[in-house]
Amino acid sequence: MLQDNDGPSNHEGGHHQPAVEVLLAFLRLGLISFGGPIAHIGYFREEFVARRRWIDDATFTDLVALCQFLPGPASSQVGFSIGLTRAGYLGGLAAWAGFTLPSAIALVLFAFGAHLLTGAIGAGLLHGLKLVAVAIVAQAVLGMARTLCPDLRRATIAVLAMLAILYSSSTIAQMSVLAMGAAAGLLFCRAPEGVSKGCIRVGVSRRAGLASLTIFFVLLVVLPLWISLGAPSWIALLDAFYWPGALVFGGGHVVLPLLREAFVAPGWVSDGAFLAGYGAAQAVPGPLFTFAAYLGTVATPNLGLLGAVLGLVGIFLPGMLVLVGVLPFWSTLRARADARGAIRGVNAAVVGLLAAALYSPVGTSSIQTKADFAVALIGFALTLMRIAPLLVVLLGALSGIALTQLR
Numbered sequence: 001m002l003q004d005n006d007g008p009s010n011h012e013g014g015h016h017q018p019a020v021e022v023l024l025a026f027l028r029l030g031l032i033s034f035g036g037p038i039a040h041i042g043y044f045r046e047e048f049v050a051r052r053r054w055i056d057d058a059t060f061t062d063l064v065a066l067c068q069f070l071p072g073p074a075s076s077q078v079g080f081s082i083g084l085t086r087a088g089y090l091g092g093l094a095a096w097a098g099f100t101l102p103s104a105i106a107l108v109l110f111a112f113g114a115h116l117l118t119g120a121i122g123a124g125l126l127h128g129l130k131l132v133a134v135a136i137v138a139q140a141v142l143g144m145a146r147t148l149c150p151d152l153r154r155a156t157i158a159v160l161a162m163l164a165i166l167y168s169s170s171t172i173a174q175m176s177v178l179a180m181g182a183a184a185g186l187l188f189c190r191a192p193e194g195v196s197k198g199c200i201r202v203g204v205s206r207r208a209g210l211a212s213l214t215i216f217f218v219l220l221v222v223l224p225l226w227i228s229l230g231a232p233s234w235i236a237l238l239d240a241f242y243w244p245g246a247l248v249f250g251g252g253h254v255v256l257p258l259l260r261e262a263f264v265a266p267g268w269v270s271d272g273a274f275l276a277g278y279g280a281a282q283a284v285p286g287p288l289f290t291f292a293a294y295l296g297t298v299a300t301p302n303l304g305l306l307g308a309v310l311g312l313v314g315i316f317l318p319g320m321l322v323l324v325g326v327l328p329f330w331s332t333l334r335a336r337a338d339a340r341g342a343i344r345g346v347n348a349a350v351v352g353l354l355a356a357a358l359y360s361p362v363g364t365s366s367i368q369t370k371a372d373f374a375v376a377l378i379g380f381a382l383t384l385m386r387i388a389p390l391l392v393v394l395l396g397a398l399s400g401i402a403l404t405q406l407r
Contacts, residue, residue, distance in 0.1 A: 007381060019087045019094040025052070026098030033099070039301035040075035040287070048082050055085060067331050071248055072319015073289045076100065080320055081327075088203060096320070096338050100312065103286030104293040108308045110280045114273070120404050126272065128375070128400020129279025130366040132393050135356045135379030136282050140253040142384075144351050150212065153188045154348035156179055161352025166359065169261060175247060177349050185345015191302050191336045206260045210233035213325030216318055220246055234310055237300055240268075240313025246322075253288065254350050255315070264361070268299040271365045279292045285394035289315050371406075375399045 024256040025047065031044045036098055041064055048054045055063075068076035076096060083095025116122070137365065149155040161177045223231075244258035256278065263269045277294040284290070296303075296311025303310070326333065367373050382392045 007020070020084070021092040022083045022087050022091045023094035023098045026083065026095045027102070028199055029079075030102040030286045033138055034345060036285075037073070037075040037287070040078045041078060044078055048394070053243035054082060058086075061345045062330075065322065066326065069225070069333075070319065070322050070326060071246060072322060073245075073287050073316065076289065076316065077319055077323045080323065084204070084324075086217065092320075096316065099286055100290055100316070102381060103281070103284040104290040104308065104312055106284045107277070107281060107290055108297050108305070111208040111277065111294045111308075112296065114276065121401055124401035124404030125278075125397050126276040126288075127372075127404060128397040129393070130272070130275040131279075131372060131376045132379055132396035133275050133279045133402060134358070134362050134366050134376040135383055135392065135396070136279075136375075136389075137256065137362050138380045139383040141351065141355050141358050143312055144254075144354065148344075148347040148351050149301060157345055158352040158355070159186050159187075161349040162355045163352075165257070165353050165356035166204065169257060169360075170265075174258060174261065177353060178247065178346055181347075181349025182342040183345065185348070185389065186292070186338055187345065188341075189344040189348075192339035204324055209325045209328040212321045216321040216325060219318070219321075233300065234303060234306065237296060237310050238314045240299075241296070241311050241369070245289075245315040246318035248350075253289075254354050255289065255361070257353055258368075259291070259379055260357070260361060263295055263299055269295060271361055273298055275362065275366060279393065279396070282389050292379045301362040313379075345380040369403075 006027075011079060026063065029040075029043055033040050036089040045057075045060055046395040049057050063078050063081045064074075067074045067081065070077065071341050076099065079095045079099050080092045084092035087094065145155075145158065149158045161181060164177050165173060167173075185243060219242060223235065223242055227236050227239055241259075244262055248255045248258055260271075260274060264271050264274050274295070277298065278291060280293065281288055281311050292311035292315040293308040294311075296307035296309070296314075297305075355360040378399075379392050379396050382395070385390070
């Protein structure tokens with residue numbers, strides 16, 4: 001069962017290692033963790049359960065179950081939770097920073113240098129990155145469908161969600177699809193399921209949890225309201241990242257259609273620049289949510305590095321607020337069949353949403369010739385063979401350059 005308290009944090013008084021230890025441990029993983037959220041969780045288990053023994057296997061499993069249940073970047077939330085259990089709130093922040101900053105810095109550098117990619121070689125490189133995005137998203141759809149839609153009921157929810165999003169990909173449509181997925185899950189996906197016996201000991205009181213959830217919902221309402229009253233541009237940028245970060249279940253690739261709707265539809269970023277950055281995000285280790293650092297940089301060049309910072313804060317903050325808010329109540333919540341059913345329905349709807357994004361915009365804006373399709377298909381096959389993502393990105397980029405030269 002999950003332990004909490006309503007007194008001072010049990011991380012005070014020197015009972016836990018300093019946050020610097022957490023920062024260094026996660027910084028190393030942030031430099032080498034390729035392969036997406038499932039791979040990241042594997043890295044975490046090897047490092048913090050098997051090698052360092054910071055937490056036991058049952059607790060780790062419980063943390064993973066919690067973070068899969070919540071909106072936001074699941075692997076980053078697991079990392080934040082490990083840091084939190086090790087060294088309090090500062091440890092959670094250190095874990096997030098160490099795991100996130102390497103890829104964020106790399107993508108900001110790519111954003112600043114992307115304008116230099118002119119001529120046939122530059123155009124070919126960007127085209128190749130877009131084809132890599134097709135392969136990566138296709139692999140993500142297949143993997144998530146196997147895991148999240150293992151029966152006819154959930155597969156049906158996914159197909160209906162995909163059809164709805166193909167008809168309209170607006171933010172309201174996406175929110176409606178997720179809500180209908182939850183409702184369908186409540187009705188049709190409430191089969192009993194065993195829960196783990198982990199014991200998560202963190203110094204998050206129920207009072208602090210409720211305060212965190214309150215901040216989450218207040219920002220969800222206040223930011224759009226502030227914009228309607230004439231907020232400065234940086235608030236609009238923060239809101240454009242906060243809403244996708246608050247609504248995405250499954251993390252990683254699932255945020256793609258939400259971010260596209262927030263940035264491409266209003267004209268902040270072109271489809272080509274969006275997908276090129278998304279392709280580049282596959283070439284760096286760490287969480288895919290650091291794509292926000294690239295988007296914040298290219299969407300608001302007048303803000304410079306501030307755009308990247310706002311992107312990272314905006315997209316990661318809601319998931320972390322929800323995590324801190326739910327931690328004290330998780331043992332009670334996970335025992336409810338209706339809650340588990342709703343999240344199953346949401347996860348199935350997410351698969352449909354991502355499948356629709358695979359067709360448009362990812363596929364329709366990237367694949368223009370038979371040769372393009374062949375490159376994307378080869379990249380997809382390589383991802384299924386578990387070839388290192390960095391190698392897939394390099395092959396895709398070189399193929400894009402070659403195709404452009406041939407044309």
